[in-house]
Amino acid sequence: MSRNDGGTRLISLRQVTKTYGEGTASFQALNGVDLDIGQGEFVAIMGPSGSGKSTALNILGCLDAPSSGHYLFRDIEVDALTRNQRALLRRHYLGFVFQGFNLLSRTSAQENVELPLLYRGEDAAHRHDASRRALAQVGLTGWEHHTPAELSGGQQQRVAIARAIVTQPLVLLADEPTGNLDSKRGHEIMELLVSLNRDQGITVIMVTHEPDMAAYASRVVRFADGNVDSDSMKVAA
Amino acid sequence: MNQMLLNALLLALRAIRRNLMRSFLTVLGIVIGVGAVITMVTLGNGATRMVSDQISSLGSNLLILRPGQQLGPGRESAGAANFRLADIEALQAQIPSLRAVAPVVGSRVTLVVGSQNWSSQVSGTSNAYFTAGNWKIAAGRNFDEDEETAGKAVCVIGDTVRKQLFGSGSPLGGELRVKNFTCVVVGLLAAKGQGAMGQDQDDVVLMPIRTVQRRLTGNQDVSTVMLSMRDGANTDQVMVQVRRLMRERRKLAENEEDNFNVMDTKQIAETLSGTIRTMTGLLGAVAAVSLLVGGIGIMNIMLVSVTERTREIGIRLAIGALEHEVLLQFLIEAVVLSALGGLIGIALAFVTCLGLTALMNMPFLFNPGINLLAFVFSAVIGIVFGYMPARRAASLDPIVALRYE
Ligand SMILES: Nc1ncnc2c1ncn2[C@@H]1O[C@H](COP(=O)(O)OP(=O)(O)OP(=O)(O)O)[C@@H](O)[C@H]1O
Ligand SMILES: [Mg+2]
Numbered sequence: 001m002s003r004n005d006g007g008t009r010l011i012s013l014r015q016v017t018k019t020y021g022e023g024t025a026s027f028q029a030l031n032g033v034d035l036d037i038g039q040g041e042f043v044a045i046m047g048p049s050g051s052g053k054s055t056a057l058n059i060l061g062c063l064d065a066p067s068s069g070h071y072l073f074r075d076i077e078v079d080a081l082t083r084n085q086r087a088l089l090r091r092h093y094l095g096f097v098f099q100g101f102n103l104l105s106r107t108s109a110q111e112n113v114e115l116p117l118l119y120r121g122e123d124a125a126h127r128h129d130a131s132r133r134a135l136a137q138v139g140l141t142g143w144e145h146h147t148p149a150e151l152s153g154g155q156q157q158r159v160a161i162a163r164a165i166v167t168q169p170l171v172l173l174a175d176e177p178t179g180n181l182d183s184k185r186g187h188e189i190m191e192l193l194v195s196l197n198r199d200q201g202i203t204v205i206m207v208t209h210e211p212d213m214a215a216y217a218s219r220v221v222r223f224a225d226g227n228v229d230s231d232s233m234k235v236a237a
Numbered sequence: 238m239n240q241m242l243l244n245a246l247l248l249a250l251r252a253i254r255r256n257l258m259r260s261f262l263t264v265l266g267i268v269i270g271v272g273a274v275i276t277m278v279t280l281g282n283g284a285t286r287m288v289s290d291q292i293s294s295l296g297s298n299l300l301i302l303r304p305g306q307q308l309g310p311g312r313e314s315a316g317a318a319n320f321r322l323a324d325i326e327a328l329q330a331q332i333p334s335l336r337a338v339a340p341v342v343g344s345r346v347t348l349v350v351g352s353q354n355w356s357s358q359v360s361g362t363s364n365a366y367f368t369a370g371n372w373k374i375a376a377g378r379n380f381d382e383d384e385e386t387a388g389k390a391v392c393v394i395g396d397t398v399r400k401q402l403f404g405s406g407s408p409l410g411g412e413l414r415v416k417n418f419t420c421v422v423v424g425l426l427a428a429k430g431q432g433a434m435g436q437d438q439d440d441v442v443l444m445p446i447r448t449v450q451r452r453l454t455g456n457q458d459v460s461t462v463m464l465s466m467r468d469g470a471n472t473d474q475v476m477v478q479v480r481r482l483m484r485e486r487r488k489l490a491e492n493e494e495d496n497f498n499v500m501d502t503k504q505i506a507e508t509l510s511g512t513i514r515t516m517t518g519l520l521g522a523v524a525a526v527s528l529l530v531g532g533i534g535i536m537n538i539m540l541v542s543v544t545e546r547t548r549e550i551g552i553r554l555a556i557g558a559l560e561h562e563v564l565l566q567f568l569i570e571a572v573v574l575s576a577l578g579g580l581i582g583i584a585l586a587f588v589t590c591l592g593l594t595a596l597m598n599m600p601f602l603f604n605p606g607i608n609l610l611a612f613v614f615s616a617v618i619g620i621v622f623g624y625m626p627a628r629r630a631a632s633l634d635p636i637v638a639l640r641y642e
Contacts, residue, residue, distance in 0.1 A: 102548070
């Protein structure tokens with residue numbers, strides 16, 4: 001049961017499994033996931049805790065490799081790529097917001113946000129402007145020089161979002177991006193994601209527990225026990 | 238490519254800045270290790286040089302004859318008879334390999350010139366002393382025959398005595414009050430500087446031996462004899478000859494032990510410099526241990542931060558850094574820190590050595606070899622312990638590195 005929001009096919013998972021550990025202690029977090037996501041979609045992934053949402057998102061973000069099955073990104077067989085090629089894929093096409101933020105400690109918000117641009121080889125002036133713009137988009141103007149330790153959980157989460165969108169990636173993958181935010185901030189971030197999706201055509205794949213937030217998506221994929229349980233398209237986007 | 242290097246440099250400097258404490262401790266470990274090794278070895282080199290300088294200033298092939306058994310603690314010359322001037326003449330006449338034989342009898346006295354006074358060593362001796370002790374006359378003259386035989390009140394003074402009593406004026410012809418008599422300065426010795434034991438060799442007053450015997454010691458004794466051998470003379474052979482002659486003159490029976498001893502100063506000095514070399518080696522080894530301890534300290538700091546750094550590497554990889562870009566950053570970081578530590582250590586050692594050698598009146602011998610060695614060693618430690626953990630982390634999958642605990 002896979003659907004396509006009219007756009008060209010961007011992402012395909014085929015019979016993807018992920019097994020953690022070995023032998024009797026092993027655990028199969030994903031068992032044979034099939035999923036297609038088209039260019040320009042806004043997908044919300046929901047499901048109970050431990051159902052494999054983060055595992056699937058990590059594979060989609062080329063951070064982790066499936067144990068078996070295939071991952072096609074723009075018809076490229078990701079599993080066949082070298083480490084460096086996958087890194088370049090992340091660098092040029094993907095933006096990732098981690099469940100646990102993963103910011104560099106003792107490093108200012110702005111330097112954290114600049115980092116992906118630095119690896120893209122952007123010059124200092126562009127890095128400066130783009131990172132400030134991204135921080136402004138998540139409502140953190142005036143907080144540029146604060147380090148993660150000086151920011152609240154919600155502010156850190158917004159820095160993480162800014163770092164993911166600063167490169168204007170082809171695909172934004174966000175693991176519970178509103179998990180630490182109050183509902184007002186949560187809605188603001190959703191508005192931002194919707195506008196990035198609508199105005200810049202960025203494909204958004206977001207894991208969330210909150211139906212409120214999932215409501216912003218045009219498509220909701222539900223996970224249960226390591227597989228896709230239901231996949232529903234909203235009528236009015 | 239150039240851009241990549243610049244980026245890595247920027248990232249490395251940022252990493253150093255945001256981990257100031259860790260960076261500081263790393264640098265400190267290297268500074269201490271490098272500084273200690275270089276200081277120890279440089280000071281040891283200086284001490285060795287000082288002694289070898291002393292060997293040459295002693296004059297070549299100098300033997301010293303003293304009453305009593307072999308010198309050493311508890312084996313004083315007490316009881317053994319002193320020598321006589323006749324012994325000196327006999328030695329000079331009967332052993333052709335001796336170039337100069339100088340009798341010495343000394344006494345510590347207070348010297349007075351006008352209102353200045355100064356306590357110094359007065360030695361009664363003969364003109365042979367200048368040859369034997371390798372002394373040059375800087376101004377004036379040595380003793381004339383009449384002064385020597387009659388024991389006249391004349392003296393030749395060392396440079397320190399001149400400074401203390403005559404200041405900048407010429408001492409020649411000046412009068413020196415020594416206890417109950419006055420003597421005229423006829424000569425000034427060229428300065429020799431510090432001796433091997435740190436003593437001031439220029440703090441001396443020389444007089445004809447008969448003058449000292451009559452006016453200061455009040456007897457005919459000669460307490461020490463300095464024997465200068467001719468070039469090419471066989472030291473062992475000469476020592477045997479001196480021994481045989483002295484045993485004969487002191488009427489020692491076959492079964493009696495020597496009641497005098499002959500020392501080869503060159504041998505003493507060589508033994509001394511050998512000892513100092515051993516000490517230098519030892520100190521160097523101690524310092525090398527401190528370099529190693531510094532290295533282990535660095536290793537500790539690095540290992541403690543390995544969790545954080547592994548996660549940092551995970552983050553960098555996750556947002557699109559290539560493995561070799563991350564490694565380049567870490568390599569630059571390690572090189573910058575250890576080079577900084579090495580350079581500070583070298584500078585610190587330089588200043589310390591400069592100060593200590595001046596304080597101890599030692600020559601300061603800059604040793605490029607040990608500087609280079611310590612620097613290279615510190616760099617290797619810094620790079621190995623800074624870079625190796627990074628290498629492991631950068632080869633992990635980003636998600637694994639991010640989860641590292
Ligand atoms: N590194 C790992 N090693 C072993 N087991 C793991 C690992 N990562 C995840 N798992 C297991 O895989 C299952 C799926 O984990 P995952 O993180 O994908 O869940 P999730 O759906 O994101 O849950 P949540 O909503 O709580 O974030 C869990 O049961 C988890 O225990
Ligand atoms: Mg999760």
